[in-house]
Amino acid sequence: MDDPLNLVLFSGTDDKLQAAAVLTAGAAALGRPVHLFLQYWALDAFRADRIAADHGLAAEAGPAGRKAVDDLRAAGQSSWADTLRAAKELGAVDIEACSLSMDLLHLEQTDLDPLVDGVEGVTAFFLNAEQGQVVFI
Amino acid sequence: MDDPLNLVLFSGTDDKLQAAAVLTAGAAALGRPVHLFLQYWALDAFRADRIAADHGLAAEAGPAGRKAVDDLRAAGQSSWADTLRAAKELGAVDIEACSLSMDLLHLEQTDLDPLVDGVEGVTAFFLNAEQGQVVFI
Amino acid sequence: MDDPLNLVLFSGTDDKLQAAAVLTAGAAALGRPVHLFLQYWALDAFRADRIAADHGLAAEAGPAGRKAVDDLRAAGQSSWADTLRAAKELGAVDIEACSLSMDLLHLEQTDLDPLVDGVEGVTAFFLNAEQGQVVFI
Numbered sequence: 001m002d003d004p005l006n007l008v009l010f011s012g013t014d015d016k017l018q019a020a021a022v023l024t025a026g027a028a029a030l031g032r033p034v035h036l037f038l039q040y041w042a043l044d045a046f047r048a049d050r051i052a053a054d055h056g057l058a059a060e061a062g063p064a065g066r067k068a069v070d071d072l073r074a075a076g077q078s079s080w081a082d083t084l085r086a087a088k089e090l091g092a093v094d095i096e097a098c099s100l101s102m103d104l105l106h107l108e109q110t111d112l113d114p115l116v117d118g119v120e121g122v123t124a125f126f127l128n129a130e131q132g133q134v135v136f137i
Numbered sequence: 138m139d140d141p142l143n144l145v146l147f148s149g150t151d152d153k154l155q156a157a158a159v160l161t162a163g164a165a166a167l168g169r170p171v172h173l174f175l176q177y178w179a180l181d182a183f184r185a186d187r188i189a190a191d192h193g194l195a196a197e198a199g200p201a202g203r204k205a206v207d208d209l210r211a212a213g214q215s216s217w218a219d220t221l222r223a224a225k226e227l228g229a230v231d232i233e234a235c236s237l238s239m240d241l242l243h244l245e246q247t248d249l250d251p252l253v254d255g256v257e258g259v260t261a262f263f264l265n266a267e268q269g270q271v272v273f274i
Numbered sequence: 275m276d277d278p279l280n281l282v283l284f285s286g287t288d289d290k291l292q293a294a295a296v297l298t299a300g301a302a303a304l305g306r307p308v309h310l311f312l313q314y315w316a317l318d319a320f321r322a323d324r325i326a327a328d329h330g331l332a333a334e335a336g337p338a339g340r341k342a343v344d345d346l347r348a349a350g351q352s353s354w355a356d357t358l359r360a361a362k363e364l365g366a367v368d369i370e371a372c373s374l375s376m377d378l379l380h381l382e383q384t385d386l387d388p389l390v391d392g393v394e395g396v397t398a399f400f401l402n403a404e405q406g407q408v409v410f411i
Contacts, residue, residue, distance in 0.1 A: 005271070008409075010293055013334050019147055019176055019273075022237060026259030039293055041334050059196045059333045060150050060178050072241050100296060104346050122300030134279070135145075135273050136293075136409050142408070156284055156313055156410075159374060163396030196333045197287050197315050209378050272282075272410050 004033040004132035006125070011137060012041030014080060015057045015069060020137045021083035028091030033132075036084075036095040037125045038116065042137075043101045051081050051113045084115055094128075096120045141170040141269035143262070148274060149178030151217060152194045152206060157274045158220035165228030170269075173221075173232040174262045175253065179274075180238045188218050188250045221252055231265075233257045278307040278406035280399070285411060286315030288354060289331045289343060294411045295357035302365030307406075310358075310369040311399045312390065316411075317375045325355050325387045358389055368402075370394045 005027045009020055020042075024034050038046055045055050057066060073079075078086070087093050097112060097119045109119055120128075142164045146157055161171050175183055182192045194203060210216070215223070224230045234249060234256045246256055257265075279301045283294055294316075298308050312320055319329050331340060347353070352360070361367045371386060371393045383393055394402075 003268075008293075008297070010290065010411075011332070011334065015177055016147065019145075022259050023145070023273075026263055029260060030263055032263075040289055041332065041339060044339070056334060058148070058178065060148065060193060065178060065181070068241050068243070104342050106342075122296050123303060126300055126304055126306075131277075133271050134407050134409050135271050136297075136411050137147075137273050140405075152314055153284065156282075159396050160282070160410075163400055166397060167400055169400075195285070195315065197285065197330060202315060202318070205378050205380070270408050272408050274284075274410050 002032060004035055004128070004130060006035045006037065006129040006132050006134045008037045008039060008134065008136045009042035010039050011058075012045035012055050013057050014055045015061060016137055017042065017045060017055070017080040018083070021080040021087065023135070024093060025083055025087040025090065028087045028093055031091060033092040034087070034094070035125070035128055036093070037098055037120075038095065039098045039101045040104070043097055043107070044105055046097070046113050046116055047107070047111055048113045052079070081113070081115065088115070096125065098122065098125070139169060141172055141265070141267060143172045143174065143266040143269050143271045145174045145176060145271065145273045146179035147176050148195075149182035149192050150195050151192045152198060153274055154179065154182060154192070154217040155220070158217040158224065160272070161230060162220055162224040162227065165224045165230050168228060170229040171224070171231070172262070172265055173230070174235055174257075175232065176235045176238045177241070180234055180244070181242055183234070183250050183253055184244070184248055185250045188252075189216070218250070218252065225252070233262065235259065235262070276306060278309055278402070278404060280309045280311065280403040280406050280408045282311045282313060282408065282410045283316035284313050285332070286319035286329050287332050288329045289335060290411055291316065291319060291329070291354040292357070295354040295361065297409070298367060299357055299361040299364065302361045302367050305365060307366040308361070308368070309399070309402055310367070311372055311394075312369065313372045313375045314378070317371055317381070318379055320371070320387050320390055321381070321385055322387045326353070355387070355389065362389070370399065372396065372399070
């Protein structure tokens with residue numbers, strides 16, 4: 001159980017990011033190192049100036065899903081960003097931006113929230129992942 | 138090949154659930170234990186009162202995709218729920234609802250189809266997953 | 275690190291296929307065998323007569339995402355199909371169509387781009403995957 005868990009985050013909607021944050025926190029609580037690799041729209045959601053903004057939900061959520069998410073948030077559920085911040089205090093959670101997606105979105109690391117530890121290419125991602133599992137979200 | 142296969146189901150559209158059911162049945166046929174962990178819109182699709190309803194398709198399916206899926210169903214393809222029922226007779230398939238998503242959707246286990254064996258948290262999910270693979274769908 | 279990487283491609287939008295192609299090329303560059311298993315809308319995107327067409331982006335991309343992708347492409351980024359062709363020259367990349375999805379879309383192998391090496395069922399997919407990771411995209 002001490003193999004790293006490696007999450008490739010592609011989607012940037014708040015529901016998928018929350019699911020990813022919960023998996024991250026659960027694995028970190030069990031002592032597993034977790035690597036997050038941010039691509040495309042997930043990377044866009046980590047921009048410093050909009051990480052706390054509304055990033056929408058998956059299209060399939062519909063109005064009932066939207067209301068359920070809003071109600072739970074109003075009742076005090078942590079945002080996915082706060083869940084990730086807590087997970088970082090709990091264990092070894094490393095968050096890296098994909099260099100190709102940084103180019104795509106014309107971003108520098110200073111544009112990103114401090115949750116993001118660095119920028120790496122896909123080869124580095126696989127080398128850091130070692131024998132651990134890769135999960136695409 | 139006897140490591141468990143662990144599928145986190147997030148999406149609740151009929152095409153993704155069918156893909157998940159086929160992977161489940163294939164792994165079960167090879168003797169692998171399969172754990173399904175139901176989150177968000179996938180969990181919503183397992184409600185007893187609407188498991189047989191139309192849950193839509195991924196947005197990218199388009200009208201041609203919709204027609205292809207409807208035609209195959211009319212030609213006798215099993216629904217994803219029936220494929221999962223058959224997989225459970227074939228092998229060790231355990232289906233658990235994520236406790237956080239139960240809260241989100243205000244569900245009790247009695248609201249869910251009998252396909253669902255129980256409710257667990259993300260930590261229990263990782264402990265049951267052991268060294269087996271985790272796949273997010 | 276010589277376990278095969280097994281990617282189940284479900285989505286057929288150009289952004290997800292590009293992400294899959296980049297992961298494929300990265301793993302192949304490190305000497306790992308890569309198996310791709312094409313289902314549903316991803317399989318549809320490999321049709322010989324439209325592999326080079328515009329397959330859209332994930333719904334969440336929005337107009338700013340669309341522009342970013344178009345700009346990068348105009349600046350010379352390879353298409354996902356070209357990235358996969360290069361990955362095949364670099365390493366052991368095997369691309370198989372899912373037989374159930376072939377039926378769904380009424381396709382014969384001759385309808386598919388030569389990138390696709392063959393057609394197999396889900397049981398064969400799991401057997402070829404061996405102990406390697408399974409990633410669903």
